Amino acid sequence: MAGPCAVETEEQLLETARAVARAGASVLRGGAFKPRTSPYSFQGLGARGFELLSKAREITGLPVVTEVMSDTYVDLVAEHADMLQIGSRSMENTALLKAAARTGRPVLLKRGMVATVEEVVEAAEFLAGNGAREIVLCERGIRTYGTATRNTCDIAAIPLLKKLTGLPVILDPSHATGRRDLVAVLSKAAVAVGADGLLVEVHRRPQETWSDVEQTLSTSEFADLMEELQPYLRIWRDARAAVWAARA
């Protein structure tokens, strides 16, 4: 899953969407409703962003994942999104979890920034218990005393959450590190521990992005990453095949 932090303009979204599709992404990401820590930061285009996301879907054929921040807007977002993203700041919003589940849309549940693994499992149970059939969990780093990276990437949470829930688990190496130069290496680490996917921030001109500039990959960096991941994916597949062959 790849795309800009936020939907900004038609040119920005379409160019980025085309590039990530070409590079092999299977889902387009992009926030219309943005949960920003600072009230002085860009808050997203809101519902106006959906028109652009629909256009990008039409052009690329990629399904769209976008954040829903409030149960008030859940039906509106569900109308326009192929998958509902529950952001880190919303993981504990049980009214939102229930409302999102009831739409019947697949849900991407991001780990709360101070949530334990057990609390992520409980949030997923809120979704499952209220009718969500397709749930994907996302490790995105947690807040610790470490300040070298934006968050502390809890790589062990990936296999642990898979084991505890049986659900697909992906990594967002962009928010987990906040550093462009660490996105590729953490993506490889995620593949190595069995992650089912990645959520990566990509922009046609990263230096011009309106949010999360430090962690955003250019479209060519993303294409390189997709290439570099191939041997890691092969090793993982071969290792599993070897285990099955040994058991047979």
Ligand code: PEP
């Ligand atoms: C995002 O992925 O758009 C986002 C805001 O991330 P998080 O909720 O993990 O902070």
Ligand code: MN
């Ligand atoms: Mn972002």
